[in-house]
Amino acid sequence: FSVFGSASGFDSLEECFEELTPRVTAIETGLSSDPAMNWRIGELDRLAIISNSDAHSAPKLGREANVFNTELGYKTITDAMRGKKKELEYTIEFYPEEGKYHLDGHRDCQTRMEPRETKAKNFLCPKCGKKVTVGVLHRVEDLANHPQGRKPEGARPFKSIIPLSEIISEVEGVGTASKKVQAAYMGVLQKLGNEFHILLDASEEHIKEAGGECLAEAIVRMREGKVHIEGGYDGEYGKVHVWDDKEKKGASSQRKLL
Numbered sequence: 001f002s003v004f005g006s007a008s009g010f011d012s013l014e015e016c017f018e019e020l021t022p023r024v025t026a027i028e029t030g031l032s033s034d035p036a037m038n039w040r041i042g043e044l045d046r047l048a049i050i051s052n053s054d055a056h057s058a059p060k061l062g063r064e065a066n067v068f069n070t071e072l073g074y075k076t077i078t079d080a081m082r083g084k085k086k087e088l089e090y091t092i093e094f095y096p097e098e099g100k101y102h103l104d105g106h107r108d109c110q111t112r113m114e115p116r117e118t119k120a121k122n123f124l125c126p127k128c129g130k131k132v133t134v135g136v137l138h139r140v141e142d143l144a145n146h147p148q149g150r151k152p153e154g155a156r157p158f159k160s161i162i163p164l165s166e167i168i169s170e171v172e173g174v175g176t177a178s179k180k181v182q183a184a185y186m187g188v189l190q191k192l193g194n195e196f197h198i199l200l201d202a203s204e205e206h207i208k209e210a211g212g213e214c215l216a217e218a219i220v221r222m223r224e225g226k227v228h229i230e231g232g233y234d235g236e237y238g239k240v241h242v243w244d245d246k247e248k249k250g251a252s253s254q255r256k257l258l
Contacts, residue, residue, distance in 0.1 A: 032099025105233030
């Protein structure tokens with residue numbers, strides 16, 4: 001459970017850590033929030049905002065990550081995470097809407113709600129009348145003392161990504177676990193290198209040569225933030241797409257033509 005969790009957390013760091021609060025130097029965002037959401041809470045300004053990945057299975061490693069420019073060692077890495085040290089350069093993030101608890105909602109009724117709607121409905125599911133699970137966005141709204149879009153001085157940048165297998169899955173129109181997607185995934189890795197390089201740094205031309213025009217276009221759209229999102233809620237992952245339904249039809253036609 002997170003330090004600011006709606007059911008089990010606290011409303012401030014001091015409420016949680018008391019006299020040890022000054023010793024806290026970094027805070028982790030979780031999959032359902034990103035630095036921009038945390039920048040709305042002023043007491044976090046002095047902290048390094050980091051993003052870690054759970055490690056329960058190999059394909060999930062590195063879904064979120066921290067980019068260091070330092071020696072590989074415990075002391076150098078922990079020193080880099082103290083306050084505004086520049087050796088921690090930026091973080092790599094999921095789109096927070098893809099997290100399982102970004103929005104409010106009730107999974108049994110497939111009800112997804114924005115915080116304003118939740119408050120208007122008195123925290124009750126409009127379908128069954130039971131209490132909804134409050135998401136991370138709602139907690140940010142409750143705790144925020146700054147407006148949306150605010151960026152503290154010296155805040156580190158971040159880059160939002162969609163896992164490469166999910167992008168290939170959308171391009172091919174089949175599931176991420178399919179042989180077609182896995183073969184395409186491994187093929188692109190062998191030609192271009194690791195996944196972060198492909199998603200963040202590889203040129204559009206090189207991606208086109210290795211994986212086709214549609215994959216190159218999809219990755220460029222992801223880098224530019226031109227995505228379509230259905231937020232996650234109550235334990236259900238959200239869905240991030242690089243094309244909407246109309247664009248998907250066009251992309252499908254293009255694939256057939258190519």
